Amino acid sequence: MLKVSRRTFLKIAAATGAGASVLGKNILFQSADPVLAASTSPEVVKYSHCVQCNHTPFCGMKLIFKDDKLYRIEKRSDYNNNLICAKGVAAIQELYDPERLLYPMKRTNPKGEPGQWERISWDEALTTIADKLNGIKEKHGAEKVAFITGDPKEPRSALMRLAYTFGSPNFGTESSTCFLALDLSNKLTFGKNHFMTGPCGPGGNPVPGKTKVAIFWGTNPAWSAPFSVAGLRNAKEKGDCKYIVVDPRVTPTVHTFADVHLQIRPGTDGALALCFAKALIENDAYDKEFVEKWTHGFEEYAEYCKQFTVEKVAEICDVPAERIQEACDILVKQGSPIVCKTAAAWPHHVNGVNSHRAMWLLMPLTGSLDVPGGLKVPDEPMDFDMWNGSPGFSRARDLLPKLDDKRVDRKYVPIWADMEDYYAGQGNLQLNFLPEYVRDGEIKACVALGVNAMMWPQTQEYQKAFQDMEFAVSADFYIRPQTHDYVDMILPAAMSFERACPVARFGRKLFLREPVVEPAGEARPDYRICCDIGTALGFGDEFWGGGEKSEENCLIETLKTSGCGVTLEDLRAASPEGVVIPLKGEPQDKKYETGGLRYDGKPGFETPTGKMEFTSEVLRKYGFDPLPIYKEPTQGPVSSPEVAKDFPLILNSGSRVPMYTHSKQRHTPWLRDLMPEPICRLSPKAARERGIETGDEVELSTQFGAIRAKAEVTNIVRDDCIDMFHGWEQANVNLVHARDFDPISGFPSYKEGLCQVKKV
């Protein structure tokens, strides 16, 4: 075989002029002359953080270079998140992957066919984009252009700035199928999203000696946030906190933490939460004073909870009643504060927001809000947005409200659209209705950063939406046929070690990430791509003329508008260490008493009633039941028994595996070797009944179609469930999911389909 020595490799990777062979989708580094570089060169240490999963943990990385090439990745000690996982280590393979997309490309054949790509210059790319988008703006209005980010989450604030400056409110993200419905649930309850939930957010982490009960509910930090496990386990070993783990699967989180594991039928979480509430209320184990003074709708809620008896809920959730009783007893006996640690599995049900509210309300019910060991709200929040841009930088606060009436999602999900918190720098279009927006001519073009159409249920409808747009451009690390076969142009994005924006933030500590290598080929950081497009569109002033200084200019603007008082120079001077922004006052508990939870600084909550709402007045106003009601999944053995006759298994997809994040990392050999093929997991009993063994090829079918995968017979799933990991091009599970959406959030129901599995 042809083998390129290290010395040759160095030359190739260093040569920004390395040619691309543009044959179909293979863009390879080409060989070049060897350069001389001794392997005994000294090691040079640089620092960065990982973005292999979801760009919120910022796991610290110590990068060891030799001859200017990344030689090794190690964890970074003395850092906030100081452990990395297999995906983090494997970033070295992504950086040097010869299949990375290195040049802007335009297609030479019609959309919908396997893409044939021709390399173009950035100039041509930017001119074309500007012509197309400005043309659409002139003819139909700027709002007809959607601006979409998938993965990474990092460039969101920059893309918002681009969208709003251009004049379109229609900026959306993959989070409209991921976790933002949790956020909505928080807003309906508290008026604002004060608490970063999920495995990566600080909200929900038990504090030793303070927290009495921790409920890990539908989350598996062992695989979604491995860096956090040791710390969480220390907390478990130290205090007298009891752990309830609710998960339909037997994950490592279960064996690491659970005092009680409730392995419920998917989609029944809401009933369980209401049962817990009933136990707390009936046993007088709730915080009467807090409920009395600071909440709204308690009577109605308490009355509603009454029907969720242990016996009934044991039947609904299909777990032994003794186990539910045990969990109730723990809650009643241990007292408060409690924390509930949740994740994006929650909203993937048609009743997702309400189920999550039912769970969420356990915390205020027990007086666990903004007290040590409960769900703490950050003191003196800084004006960063969730993606470490700022509302000032993204212009969500000044420009977006004026564009609000041009949002295209309001008629599908009015609550979602109306509850967007522009003040906090948020404005997320619900993208699940993209096929409808395009069909109705409401969206005619898009700028996408890292989008993968496989994330949506009935993927083909979204592919068609991209295809039917007048113009679609997408930036990415790779050519991804499932998406790029349907767009007009692709742009090469710089990977994490090649870019600077945004800063890493741990509460009040900021770290600058200096790029540690030059972008491969002609790849550009997404922040720069946004500035370059903005400049090409005619907004040179707003985007500092684009170019190489883009990231720096964006960082300066973000830091300035965040009001954190730290400048880019400060961060540079401290780098690789971070800069802590001290509190001006003293840390405070129970900030609802002192006005810290409302924009107007008055005591209470940012809700219609000014109180924490057990019955949501927003929901009532929009014609929904204001209670956190429990509803059976639309597709399920109980609600659709006729479907269940042919498709008796519950299709549970969308959860994490240790080696991949969503559709990513399939290019990365070390990780791909750990799960080379799509895996359909079923229990030993389900497998026996179907004559299936591990390794058999199986067909997974629903009313909507069928895909093929390799069977893995495993204890981790229930007998009535299938666990299928998503994001496989050759077996995209979202092709067989229904487009059933939660009417409140518009979220798809990835955890409640019905399916059958058979050997082929």
Add this chain to the structure above:
Amino acid sequence: MATYGMVLNLDHCIGCYTCVVACKMFYGTRPGVDYNGVVPVEWGEFPNAKQRYQLPMCMHCIDAPCVTVCPVKATYASEEGVVLMDYDKCVGCGLCVTACPYDARTLVRDDVTHFEGIVLPHEEEASDRLNIVEKCTFCYGAVKNGGQPMCTVHCPGVCRIFGDVDDPESEISKYIKEKNAVRVEGTHIWYVAPADMPKEFLPMSPVEAAQAKAAK
């Protein structure tokens, strides 16, 4: 004199594979050449179903069979009890691969790298090795420089404790005592296991492992 050992706390393992990938990076091993592994094992049935992980690797046997069979003394034990390879001496006969009761050794036969035709910087050293046998070294080089094995450094579950078992004050000695870690007889590995883990899944002594291998 130090004696190196490692505790595998199977109760802490979260099956994340970081140990496997960190090791592959550090040694730049070729596709299919893994010095360690993570193997899920299961028992019980729903609603009491269990899944845990075995952590196979070289057990650094005392009186290791691989050392005994090597005709050219390429396989040897260091004074600290670490079973090592001298690649310059190895003739690739593969006798040690057969002799290893744990299948912890790989004869590197194929001149392949992870990206076809490309040797990445971290793979360069290993790319010179062909027709020789590779295995876990307890990261002897790093350890001698005051470091720790890569799998141990990077394990997010904190399952792996490494050090000098002769020194009663070392972290590993204290850990063994505190956790009542069990020594795998005839090796330099100790383990802590979940209380309900069936015996068949626990790490075996070289003698038991050899029997199991023969039975296969």
